[in-house]
Amino acid sequence: MATKILIVEDEPLIAFDMEETVTGAGFHVVHIARDVDEAIQTIDQEPIDLAILDANLAGKSAEPIAERLRSDGVPFVIISGYSRSQLGTWVGPSPIVSKPYLPGALIDEIRRLLIAQRDYDRGTSSF
Template identity: 45%
Template sequence: MQKTVLVVEDEVLIAMDMQATLECLGWIVMGPTPTVKGALGLMDRELPAVAILDMNLGRELVTPVAEALRDREVPFLIASACVDPVALGGAVFEGVTNIGKPFNERGIATALAALDLPGLS
């Protein structure tokens, strides 16, 4: 399995920063995409090893993407300033690490390492 990460983020500058950070850490970035529809479309073509999701995507929540990832057994992280992701987006976010915003390279690297993803090349 490749070190692929799906990034779902609607703020262009944040998405670009996250992509650059992840690429520096050796990840292949899918996206970034700013919408639920875009994320689900990318997942239909290729499943990532992991995903990083913003909670609020304009006028929609990322919950359908989180549910699809869970159903396909793909781990994910949240990158959000949201204090209580479970209250906002539902039980699918229970126990999911929130790297917060603003994020930093060390926080992302630590959170990804904590997922202990086997078989990544």
């Protein structure tokens, strides 16, 4: 069964490119949310294994989405043109892929997170 991924991105062309990258790597995109409310609604309705978050959604922070995912135990990758220090503490240890991103870098982070989550679920994580 393919890994279910939620993409949260407000720019349609970037979202489409991200979807192509993710599905091309064998993952399943359950939904592309364009804002905080749509993302939270999707999380409420669809089981997901991982999320990709644009840190800035039309001027609004993705922090509420990150908090919800963290409370649900769902790992996420942050996509941003900002540095970790510029984004603030809400990003926590989640990986940040810089915009413009290389497709391979995004897929590498997704795979790394999924391996870490699998190891954590099995009780073999070194974290």
